Amino acid sequence: MHPYREPPLRPCRAPADGVASGGEPDEDAAARGARKKASIRREEIIAIAADIFATKGYDGASLRDIAERAGLTKAALYYHFPDKEQIFEIVVMSRMESLIADVGEHVAAAGDDPVRRIEAFVEASATRIDQDRTGWISSSNTFWSFENAQNRVRIVAQRDAYEKILRDAIKDGMAKGVLRKRDAGLVSRLILAGLSGLPRWHKADGPLSAQEVGRQYLDFVLNGLKVERD
Incomplete structure (x- = not known):
């Protein structure tokens, strides 16, 4: 008689994505995949809406404009967003x-020097503008367009x-004697007006980057153009 031998082990194959170990579809994986696709599609729609706004x-702008640009029917667009107001709310x-989180982080990293904090604010803001021009323009163009009063209150609070x-850094510079005492609100609005107008005329392939333009704006504010003569 031949001695008994264990049959050779067959290598186990890992279940394919979306398939459970028993060969049945993994509903959790399928659901995760569907949610991921829906999330990506939402981001695409938001980017398209920002450009149209x-x-x-x-x-x-109309929902029809957004749907047509996204290659969707209006019914399919309603699957992602119930109305134009919600799309606009997300865009803005x-x-x-x-923006607040990113700029705040850069300003905090600049330390206690108020001038460095102002420079960090302008640099970070100019970078964000450069990266998201249509989003910045759509937000500034339609700042007061919210039909929902609660949304208007929220966006004003975010703007403030x-x-x-920026205003706190300017006030700190004045208090420490490194900046002349002037109306901090007026100075901050002057800087912000320059930044807000930047994406309307600046070209990404122009001779100056958005950050370089921001630095020159700030130099004009901090040092002026007048040459001091003896």
């Missing part, structure tokens, strides 16, 4: 939240929080 304004508010980062 930038060129047509809130009142001039999500960008403002991200962003401006306060």
